[in-house]
Amino acid sequence: xxxxxxxxxxxxxxxxxxxxSHPAARMREFIVAMRAIWAAWHDGTKLAFRGDFYTHTLMTxxxxxxxxxxxxxxxxxxxxxxxMTEVAxxxxxxxxxxxxxxxxxxxxxxxxALERGLAKAGRTREGFEISYPAMMVTGANDxxxxxxxxxxxxxxxxxxxxxxxxxxxxxxxxxxxxxxLNRRSKRGEWVEMADLIPDDMLDAFxxxxxLEEIPAKVVERYGDMVTRVSFYAPxxxxxxxxxxLLDGFRAA
Numbered sequence: 001x002x003x004x005x006x007x008x009x010x011x012x013x014x015x016x017x018x019x020x021s022h023p024a025a026r027m028r029e030f031i032v033a034m035r036a037i038w039a040a041w042h043d044g045t046k047l048a049f050r051g052d053f054y055t056h057t058l059m060t061x062x063x064x065x066x067x068x069x070x071x072x073x074x075x076x077x078x079x080x081x082x083x084m085t086e087v088a089x090x091x092x093x094x095x096x097x098x099x100x101x102x103x104x105x106x107x108x109x110x111x112x113a114l115e116r117g118l119a120k121a122g123r124t125r126e127g128f129e130i131s132y133p134a135m136m137v138t139g140a141n142d143x144x145x146x147x148x149x150x151x152x153x154x155x156x157x158x159x160x161x162x163x164x165x166x167x168x169x170x171x172x173x174x175x176x177x178x179x180x181l182n183r184r185s186k187r188g189e190w191v192e193m194a195d196l197i198p199d200d201m202l203d204a205f206x207x208x209x210x211l212e213e214i215p216a217k218v219v220e221r222y223g224d225m226v227t228r229v230s231f232y233a234p235x236x237x238x239x240x241x242x243x244x245l246l247d248g249f250r251a252a
Contacts, residue, residue: 003096004031005078008164024083026053031075031091042067076131080165082113089117094129099232100159101132102204103221105168111225131228134218135206138233140241150194151235152206157193161185174201211241215248 006012006023013020033054040047040059047059077088078096088095095114097106118124137152139145159165160174161181169175177196184193202208207217218229231245 001076001094002073003076003078004092005096006084008162021053024081024087027077027084028087028091029053031077031087034075035072035091038068038072041065042072074129076129079110081167082109085110085113086117086120089114089119089123089128090121093127094131094227097130097132097226098159098165099133099135100156100165100168100205102168102172103225104204105171106132106222106225108171109167129228130226131230132222132226133230133232134222135232136214136218137202137206137208138211138214138237138241138245140211148233148235149202149208151233153197153202154190154194155234156197156201156205157181158185158190160197161193172201172204174198177201211244212248214245215252218249219252 004027006027007016009020012018029051030053033049033051033056036045036047036049037056037059039045041064047056049056074093075091076094076096077084077092078098079085079088080098080101085095095110097110101110114128114130115125118128135152135155137145137148139148160169160177161184163178163182166175166178169178181193181196184196207214207221209217222229229249231242237245
């Protein structure tokens, strides 16, 4: 499996010191170009890819590893916005949904955009995978639950301060939170930002419950939409409790 994601403009420019361009169009072409390279290795197809962002026309025997004995990896594309989600449906094998995604946003925005991308390529959902990192609030006692709640609220505040993710807030009527969170993020007030996240927003993004309750609640909320779930917990959880959660998911 190969996971790809475009990142957001501030990270591209200020963290990686790279130019920002057209993320969805560029990602689509990147994946198509990559598949052309794989075809040259696997099928002996002459490499002659020319696009708006990438050009690949040289593949000498020295740099050709030949066919992958395991076949080409499945390509999963991370997406939040509608355009990138459409690209995932058009050229990828799976979607890496973002943790800053509610069940409502996935149902009302993500899945319709995915279907548009699939239709554009003449594909169906058959065999296409959706992986979702579900935020979970859990613990063995009140102190652990409170710590988990605060940690998840802090993570939500971090994401909610990002302009690219505001559509998720707007869908639920929380768009007015964005300007203040964004201002505070620029001042480095990461800890204080968590206190601005209301409980109903936490409930929309995160599944909350005792350890033994979590698997069934996750399946109930997302089971008809996703094919894979990962455990997103921005706080420490002991190994034996993680094992208990995994056993619960296997049973669910």
